[in-house]
Amino acid sequence: MTKQKLTILLASPRGFCAGVDRAIHIVEEALRRYGRPVYVRHEIVHNRFVVEDLKAKGAIFVDELDDVPDGVPVIFSAHGVPQSVPAEAERRNLFYLDATCPLVTKVHYEAQQHWRDGRQIIMIGHAGHPEVVGTMGQVPEGTMILVETLEDVAKLEPADPEKLSFITQTTLSVDDTAAIVEALRARFPAMVGPRKEDICYATTNRQQAVKAIAGRCDALMVVGAPNSSNSKRLVEVAARSGCERSMLVQRASDLDWSTLADISVLGVTAGASAPDILIEEVLDAARTHFDVTIEEVTVTDETISFKLPAALTA
Incomplete structure (x- = not known):
């Protein structure tokens, strides 16, 4: 049976920003240097796939420093912490790394x-x-x-x-x-x-990219987590910019593609804490249901990167 044609407008920039990339590398490098386990206060970034991947590598995620035993490294999430948190870590003589963007x-x-x-x-x-x-x-x-x-x-x-x-x-x-x-x-x-x-460059750029494609789309997917502020904002921006049928999607497996049988142009983007593998999952799933043509729409190129903490580079 001939597949229905579908044009996917792929917004760029999308996905990981420099702050998210740095935070994840801090956890991975800490595990490499100090071994398992490394504790992380709160989700390092707001993405369940990333968190589960780091758990498998030896990271333990906790809500508060009270849950961190003495003598192990602890990392603060990319979102930042109140001053009371590093103060408490210092009081307990904990070795900590700050992954705040x-x-x-x-x-x-x-x-x-x-x-x-x-x-x-x-x-x-x-x-x-x-x-x-x-x-x-x-x-x-x-x-x-x-x-x-x-x-x-x-x-x-x-x-x-x-x-x-x-x-x-x-x-x-x-x-x-x-x-x-x-x-x-x-x-x-x-x-x-x-x-x-x-408002950071990555948030601004991803919203501009969504605005550039929304008016051409029958539906638009934002790959991201429901607790991700920047991902939820992308859904809102899409709806206001000409594509009311905008949705937040965590994984391709969450999608019922039959609900999109009536569309011919689909927009795809991702929040700043969504890894490329999740975007590729969505594109691969689309190809199983449609005859897909992908058009990448780029509003700017991002070249920003952030250094790791000195303790991980010495």
Whole structure:
């Protein structure tokens, strides 16, 4: 039987960013140097496939330092941690490696500087996300206010409107964040912002790539995890940019391809913590059901890389 033709628009950039790549390499190099087990506080990145692969290699993932025994290395996840976490590790004389993405660390430094300058800090982000928890933990409790929506902006009552600053989570929707910043600036003209936007290059690039293909797609798949902020934002961006039939997919095996029998153009991208193997799984599965033609749509080339901690390179 002749297969139905399907054009796949493959967004680029997609998948792993430099911060995710660095974090995974930190765990792998620690295992190579120090042997099994190496403990990791929280998921190193938000992807179940990556976590299970590292578990198989000897990594043990825990929720808190209380679950880490003495005398073994521990790694902090790419999302960053409150200052209390390394302080506790030092109190216990634990050997730790910090896999926080350098672009998240940049936001941490901004928060600390704003606090030292006597400014109340507004953080734009999602409550409970590990990155937000880590960033809010860089300054004393009560000196940072979390804002998630325009409604939150309208209800803000800062201690001193003339001594305000803002920072953002690195994995937000670029457009949503711009609207919130605009509303904040309208209410608080004296507010100080970051010198360079906090939303990271990888988040911005992947959203731009989705915008470039969404209007041409009958459906669009984002390969990523349900707890991945940047992956969920890609689904939202696709829906707003011309492809309402956008979906988050963890693995090709999760898909019911019969629900896509009516489409002729499929967009495919992946969140910044999704490995290439999961994208290839989706493309291979598509080929079993359709006569596939792949068109890669590139909006920019990424050349950024981050160094491993000095303890792993000496």
